[in-house]
Amino acid sequence: xxxxxxxxxxxxxxxxxxxxxxxxxxxxxxxxxxxxxxxxxxxxxxxxxxxxxxxxxxxxxxxxxxxxxxxxxxxxxxxxxxxxxxxxxxxxxxxxxxxxxxxxxxxxxxxxxxxxxxxxxxxxxxxxxxxxxxxxxxxxxxxxxxxx
Amino acid sequence: xxxxxxxxxxxxxxxxxxxxxxxxxxxxxxxxxxxxxxxxxxxxxxxxxxxxxxxxxxxxxxxxxxxxxxxxxxxxxxxxxxx
Numbered sequence: 001x002x003x004x005x006x007x008x009x010x011x012x013x014x015x016x017x018x019x020x021x022x023x024x025x026x027x028x029x030x031x032x033x034x035x036x037x038x039x040x041x042x043x044x045x046x047x048x049x050x051x052x053x054x055x056x057x058x059x060x061x062x063x064x065x066x067x068x069x070x071x072x073x074x075x076x077x078x079x080x081x082x083x084x085x086x087x088x089x090x091x092x093x094x095x096x097x098x099x100x101x102x103x104x105x106x107x108x109x110x111x112x113x114x115x116x117x118x119x120x121x122x123x124x125x126x127x128x129x130x131x132x133x134x135x136x137x138x139x140x141x142x143x144x145x146x147x148x
Numbered sequence: 149x150x151x152x153x154x155x156x157x158x159x160x161x162x163x164x165x166x167x168x169x170x171x172x173x174x175x176x177x178x179x180x181x182x183x184x185x186x187x188x189x190x191x192x193x194x195x196x197x198x199x200x201x202x203x204x205x206x207x208x209x210x211x212x213x214x215x216x217x218x219x220x221x222x223x224x225x226x227x228x229x230x231x
Contacts, residue, residue: 049158051225079231091231119225135226135228
């Protein structure tokens with residue numbers, strides 16, 4: 001299941017009913033949150049812009065890809081857009097499977113590929129002004145690992 | 149064509165979307181970017197480094213040599229930074 005939301009969300013509430021199936025033996029989760037990278041309260045807020053429609057479509061394709069590669073019982077991706085402050089959750093990825101390897105690998109696959117495939121852009125509000133975050137080549141490398 | 153701009157492409161141009169007729173001589177995404185760069189100062193700065201621009205046609209990523217259709221939804225934006 002894919003959910004894009006402008007509202008703050010609580011990962012523990014999102015996960016409350018996740019993985020409730022007798023056949024599920026393993027649940028893996030990834031939670032990404034806003035951080036003040038350079039410390040000292042430099043980052044005041046983060047705004048995520050996205051491409052409505054394409055975002056949902058790309059995340060649904062990633063879920064399909066993950067289900068084709070691993071035996072997954074459930075998949076959940078929740079992603080924020082709009083303005084958020086340090087400590088707020090940006091993204092939650094959860095996978096459920098019979099065994100841990102499928103759940104753990106699929107969870108990492110989804111967040112690695114989400115970073116390079118989902119049309120989101122981060123704008124940082126700092127004391128020195130606003131600037132768009134640049135894409136990292138390390139994110140491309142992490143995503144490329146799954147294309148082999 | 150419907151054109152959509154995101155992130156610093158949008159802020160430099162000063163608009164998020166517009167409709168244009170497919171210009172004469174514009175066949176590919178790369179042609180379109182070069183054409184748009186000549187439309188004024190904001191466009192010129194947004195498309196000053198065409199190799200940094202990513203494109204999606206009808207919500208699928210494409211390369212700059214992708215051939216355009218007159219009814220396409222064309223989105224132009226920087227590399228994505230979600231998650």
